[in-house]
Amino acid sequence: MFRVELGKSFHRWRTWLLAVVLGAVPALIVVALVLNPPPPGAGGDFISLATRNGLFAPLAALAVVQPFLLPLTAGLLSGDAIAGEASAGTLRYLLVRPVRRSAFVLGKYAAIVVLLCSAVGIIVAVGLLAGGLTFGLGEVPTLSGSTLSLGEAFLRLLGAGLYAVAGVAGLAAVGLFISSLTESGPGATVATVAVAIIGQILGALSSLEFLHPYLLNTYWLAFFELFRSPVSFDLMGQGLTVFAAYAAIFLGLALTVMSRRDVLS
């Protein structure tokens, strides 16, 4: 089911459109920096740092896509996953093949996670390429002032990418659950993106601080920590725990809904 799902997605315009849009983000950041360079000595954020070392371009791009474009991608892929098959009628034909309902849900989720990996991979690859060609790659200054060797920096970049995938995979589990409840793919997608946006609104309200440890988006940008010296894994550790909890709970719910459901579509 997983391989079929993945194979199918490469025949869809949607997949390639997403790839192009996501790949355009780091390219646009680099172009913007070339056209309008930040004043020397300006702030220590990834975007300004990118002009000093191309390796920061992919990180800057990740920071840009993480709050909205990646959740949108996760919403598109997961919201459509079950609801889209139900409304097309292909769900019933898969289930009588017979694909076990659990295999159907898990195969869908695995394919979504792989596609999210590819999405982040494209962002990182285009960022590295554009940033590296434009600004060069070299020893990487950390946010704390020390420097990292290029090899070490690549490793941490990979870690940052995987962390970003984990964060958005938690949201994709929520989307898959929503998708199991409806026959409207677009509806489930909108609902999933809404969950991400509401999470960020809640995260911005300091009076709701007691909620913040339980929100996905509280931890989404914690991969910054990898570029401090020494690296503090506290926030990222908590983040991975919360991501895993979301994934487990909402996948469990999606599996329960699917196993009890009467497939009438």
Next chain:
Amino acid sequence: MSAALVARGLTKTYGGVAAVDGLDLSVEPGTLYGFLGPNGAGKTTTIRIMLGLIHASAGEVEVLGEPVTPGKGVAALRRVGALVEEPAFWRYLSGRKNLEYFARAAGPADDRRARLGRLDEALDVVGLGEAADKKIKAYSQGMRQRLGIARALLGAPEVLLLDEPTNGLDPQGIAEMRALLRRLADGGTTVFVSSHLLAEVEVACDVVGVLARGRLVAEGPPSNLRPAGDRLRVTVDDPVRARKVLADVEGVIVAADPAPGDDAGDLPAAPLHLTLTRPARAAAVNATLVGAGLAVSELTPEHERLEDVFLDLVGDDHVPR
């Protein structure tokens, strides 16, 4: 040999209303079974329960001897080909790719390989060889229906469950479909085909089951579904006297004249419609009329069409409570 399909006390209620109501059914292997009933009789619900798509409220179903429970892996379903309402496909893929992905979606490796190996053959059987590489978007309804049959045949199934397979087909397509199903059944495949159209079922099926309001109200070979008692059309020179004569014959009921009038005698050619039940027979009716001095110019048996039986069976008065 045990039955290919079994339903025992099968019941499915939606919000207190029974769509299927204590259905008992048993289909022998190699039978072409016509599952007949008006829309809303519960045909699709029954088929969906047999395929593990819907949970039964009560009762059970077995396919090829294996109980079917939704959500559980029912290995026997691998030996079943199905068409459930409209044939549905991934619109952005070609017909061939669709079949390929359905073949690869589950099952042991050798089962998948066998299906992929039968791909071209299945497309040829339904006459889609040339259109196989077009995207589904470009398919007509009839082509989708054919592709749906090809998908159902891909696993060389022992049982075919087809819900309204002739929808969207033109008359020639319907005739081909009927021939195909007959051929498959003759080859040993159990074919369970639902329809609300009688003409399709009457001609081809070995056994017909008539479903009304979720219950089986009649079952048997199509010929046996005809009502007991023959109908006879009789034309005589003096129908008024013929009525009097026949009124005394046991087992003969003469239908009332649709428009009895004073001038009935002026229309000597108006035929009488008789219903004969035992012991009356057509030859005896003829002898009686002739014996009474009447000139019989026509005596023709009238076959009641299956359609009338069907309507009688599914009509309100005939539904067992």
